[in-house]
Amino acid sequence: MMRFVDEFRDPEIVTRTAEEIRRLADPDRHYRLMEVCGGHTHAIYRFGLKDILPDNIELIHGPGCPVCVLPMGRIDDGLALGKRPEVIFAAFGDMMRVPGAHGSPLEHKAVGMDVRIVYSPSDALKLARMNPDRHVMFFAIGFETTAPSTALTLMRAKAEGIQNFSVFCNHVTIIPAIRAILDSPDMRIDAFIGPGHVSTVIGCRPYEWIARDERRPIVVSGFEPLDMLQSIVMLLHQLRQGTAIVENQYKRVVPWEGNPAALRAMAEVFELRPFFEWRGLGFISQSALRIKESYGAWDAERVFEVPGVRVTDPKAAQCGEVLKGVLKPVQCKLFGRECTPERPVGALMVSSEGSCAAYYNYEHRKSASARPPATAGV
Amino acid sequence: MCLAIPGQIVEVLREQRDIAVVEVTGVRRRVDLGLLEDDLPKPGDWVLIHVGFAMSKISEQDAAEQMRMLAILGEADAAMEEVRGYGLEA
Numbered sequence: 001m002m003r004f005v006d007e008f009r010d011p012e013i014v015t016r017t018a019e020e021i022r023r024l025a026d027p028d029r030h031y032r033l034m035e036v037c038g039g040h041t042h043a044i045y046r047f048g049l050k051d052i053l054p055d056n057i058e059l060i061h062g063p064g065c066p067v068c069v070l071p072m073g074r075i076d077d078g079l080a081l082g083k084r085p086e087v088i089f090a091a092f093g094d095m096m097r098v099p100g101a102h103g104s105p106l107e108h109k110a111v112g113m114d115v116r117i118v119y120s121p122s123d124a125l126k127l128a129r130m131n132p133d134r135h136v137m138f139f140a141i142g143f144e145t146t147a148p149s150t151a152l153t154l155m156r157a158k159a160e161g162i163q164n165f166s167v168f169c170n171h172v173t174i175i176p177a178i179r180a181i182l183d184s185p186d187m188r189i190d191a192f193i194g195p196g197h198v199s200t201v202i203g204c205r206p207y208e209w210i211a212r213d214e215r216r217p218i219v220v221s222g223f224e225p226l227d228m229l230q231s232i233v234m235l236l237h238q239l240r241q242g243t244a245i246v247e248n249q250y251k252r253v254v255p256w257e258g259n260p261a262a263l264r265a266m267a268e269v270f271e272l273r274p275f276f277e278w279r280g281l282g283f284i285s286q287s288a289l290r291i292k293e294s295y296g297a298w299d300a301e302r303v304f305e306v307p308g309v310r311v312t313d314p315k316a317a318q319c320g321e322v323l324k325g326v327l328k329p330v331q332c333k334l335f336g337r338e339c340t341p342e343r344p345v346g347a348l349m350v351s352s353e354g355s356c357a358a359y360y361n362y363e364h365r366k367s368a369s370a371r372p373p374a375t376a377g378v
Numbered sequence: 379m380c381l382a383i384p385g386q387i388v389e390v391l392r393e394q395r396d397i398a399v400v401e402v403t404g405v406r407r408r409v410d411l412g413l414l415e416d417d418l419p420k421p422g423d424w425v426l427i428h429v430g431f432a433m434s435k436i437s438e439q440d441a442a443e444q445m446r447m448l449a450i451l452g453e454a455d456a457a458m459e460e461v462r463g464y465g466l467e468a
Contacts, residue, residue: 149429
């Protein structure tokens with residue numbers, strides 16, 4: 001029944017928790033639970049959690065994969081700046097294969113652009129110190145997990161007076177995306193599995209409106225199978241009792257108030273953009289961060305002229321519908337044919353946290369050898 | 379992208395108190411402690427590291443579980459590649 005039960009910590013408790021879920025789930029009801037975080041999505045597929053959940057509990061994959069929600073135009077904007085002869089384009093490895101309209105950063109590197117992989121924003125700053133005659137532009141992505149590190153790096157750049165460094169900021173915030181999902185007429189979500197590592201920074205309070213105003217339970221969850229199953233138990237208890245509160249299953253890592261030092265760094269450097277485009281969700285107001293004027297000398301969007309490219313996704317690709325959970329990955333016309341992890345068309349196929357890549361790696365490869373992929377109902 | 383890598387603090391630099399040497403399964407690299415400045419970890423403490431910054435303190439047991447979790451998810455190699463890459467020394 002469960003593929004990886006032997007690898008679990010406390011397999012007996014896992015089995016007992018799975019039984020409890022079966023007991024708590026009302027057989028006459030269909031549950032749609034959204035895991036907001038891409039890390040959860042990856043773990044759900046890897047552990048085959050769907051195999052142990054009753055059929056009437058459906059897990060909807062949320063927007064919490066930073067690479068996946070970045071609109072293609074931002075990649076093209078960043079690459080346009082990277083083409084300037086003085087610029088070194090620095091980004092995390094995850095960005096390297098993400099396709100822009102005219103190729104990925106890696107493909108641009110192959111034709112001579114100076115593209116460097118860094119593992120930390122502070123290493124992009126170090127690159128600037130090492131190359132005083134060049135300008136290092138760090139292509140920043142990520143939710144609140146990553147944004148504080150960029151903020152602190154900018155604070156260090158300012159304190160040191162480093163002139164040849166800037167950040168092309170694509171940091172996004174998770175709360176407005178959840179609001180957009182709840183406001184979307186084709187989304188019907190009963191409850192949320194809240195993100196783990198984002199919450200180490202923002203804490204649990206920012207989710208309170210989801211429970212209070214939208215009457216949806218939300219449980220901040222860890223990433224182990226037992227964590228996620230326990231979070232589902234907590235959600236089912238709430239749904240059964242008709243309550244809606246914020247609960248924290250991941251207390252061993254997530255403080256209720258978050259990380260004040262990280263929040264201070266973000267407040268020092270960033271402010272909210274009036275609106276920002278999300279792939280699949282469209283423009284969402286106050287959903288992304290930009291660099292404050294006081295750090296303008298390190299803001300690539302002020303230092304350089306940004307083309308402001310807007311690109312519509314390839315027509316046949318249905319990334320948006322998949323991202324919103326309206327379609328399953330296999331229901332996209334390109335899935336597993338034109339679009340594979342080896343040759344991704346859409347971003348959901350690039351990152352291991354993207355639902356298409358996760359589905360492809362754990363479901364499609366398995367079923368491709370045994371039987372044709374089943375078309376799941378929505 | 380959102381890898382959280384467990385590491386043990388080996389040494390907090392004397393001249394730069396917001397930088398520490400951490401060890402992740404035998405590999406030692408410098409990480410930034412600036413995001414934990416309210417409650418700086420000490421040598422021997424375990425932390426979760428994300429993009430070169432210590433994000434939160436965790437217990438030794440949770441560190442071991444997190445490492446095992448990364449291995450099961452097939453992300454242990456990526457995590458070690460990330461750690462080795464810190465400081466542009468790889």
